[in-house]
Amino acid sequence: MEFLHLDIIDIALLIFVILCGTFVGMFAGSLPGIGAMVAIVILLPLTYNMEPLFAILLLLATYQAAEYGGSISSITLGIPGTPAATATLMDGTPLARSNSPGKALAYSLTASTMGGVFGAVILTTLAAPMASFALQLSAPEFALIGLLGLAGVGALSSQDITKSLISVVLGLMAATIGMDDFTGALRFTEGFNGLIDGLNIIAVITGVFAISEILTMINKNLNKKRNVDREGKKVRLSLPEMTKTAKPMGIGSITGTIMGIIPGIGPGASSWFAYAIAKKSSKHKEQFGKGSPEGIAAPEAANNASVGGALLPLLTLGIPGSAATAVILGAFVIHGIQPGPEVITNEPALTYGIFVGFFLTTVAMFITGKILTPWFARVLTIPASILVPVILMLSIIGVYTAQSSYFDVWVALILGLCAFFLIKLRFSIPSFVLAFILGPIIESNVRRSLIMSDGSYLIFVTRPYSLVILLMITALILITIITKLNRNKQETTSNSSGISS
């Protein structure tokens, strides 16, 4: 790794950091309710004093491993560890009950590894061409890419689209707090000095994801004991078993990577899409939902492939593709690095280090998963009464450490409390967070575009690339409306047939 300017001690440290991230990610992913976001948020303060490459890889290893970890509780308990592991539950739990949990976990681990490797290959191959393509884009296109992300997350992340859109608007409003970059005017600070630089991203993310999740856990039974069978957890797959699931793994990998690249869609939606496509193209459709290995392989490959996919717009455009990559963007910014089209030329050692390290995170996930999955399955028996105080304390420390500010801790607590109630009313927190992250990108580029065009909105439709992105946004909105109408129609039909029978 000479081109990365790393000596043997650095390499050993790098591997240690990746293994730590993998361990924490798998641990957090396997615990229902905690998941990738909380794990990344908890680890973020530890990265402040690290070298940028180590910091980013620690968080990426956590993200990657948490996506697999989510399947552990899906399969062994029938409770998804992460939202992306919900599709895995469809066939993971039946296979675990009818055959063995170890077999189901082995399909999940192998597919996650394949998906992770595929995502890494696509990231490595497409980053440079995409960055040079991004250099041709200007303010109108960046504004529209941001809007595409909002359209994606707004449409897919909530049962109630209107409330999801309200969450998007609230996130954008929150992002306008603080000093205006163009004029220096103070906006919506209400006289608080702590708000002059805007709401601290770490405080916002910790509040709405970690604190709200803690309150949700308290609202359930804190001392509930989960029983996990200790037998049949050997994670092993034979070659014929592996080849049998090669097709759904391929489907999952491709779907996950593509959906990961589109800002706002994320691993949750991509795993469901992959599941649906794998089912449609399978020769054994009837086995889906009854413990089909294909039904585990497709979504698991997809949610890990989407990690690499989501990194592509983050690294090359500076636009995060998911809430988790938004936190990783925060880690870049904390280290004084702004991802975007020029990051490959300005920070080659870091960028190529991320590519190499990202492959290593997948390898680490496979090895750790192979050895420690039975142990992680046992970890599920830790009651929430022990986990909640630990996560709460780490969240408070994490927020304080970001800027040594207790004001930020208060912000996180207030936002967490609000988010807890808003989640109960079906508002969408991922929509809020992504809008908060994308808000400044959209606002500054819309204003820059209007300055370029002397206030004419035609700039968004007269440029070829803008037009293409605008068409994508329109298509996404149309698909959402059609899907919603179809769902309403189906519900009405099933209700009326229920009444008549």
Next chain:
Amino acid sequence: MSQKKATYVVLIVLILIGARYWMQANDLSGAANQDTIGPGYFPNVLSIALFVLCGISFLQTLYSKDEEKIELPSKKLLAATIMVTVLFVASVSTFGFFYLQTFLFLLVLFTIYRFSTGMNVRIVAANAAMAFGLSLFFYVVFDLVMTVRF
């Protein structure tokens, strides 16, 4: 409380927040000068979008047949956690002694969360040991390794 009632309350609060936001956006110099790209331009668009969406959501809730209730089975634990956390943050930011207060904070939380399992000397000792171990861990990681000063 029913989902419907809670949604009405939240939507009214959001409209009030939106109204204040909109007034402040109009007060921003750019907006007052009718400058389409001033600091008030984007907030103005957002506040209007919020009013429209809240209106739509209000109507959807009105015509919805959803009779679901918001369940808070652990109200007391939730209230206790919020109260203890607020006290902890207020006390630490005022008096300092971060690690000592962290130990007490964790001990209180472990005790109230595990109270229903029955309290005896063994459990109290285990709670204290966990609180101490974690406080020590935080001290080593954040104070000694990362030199974070609280």
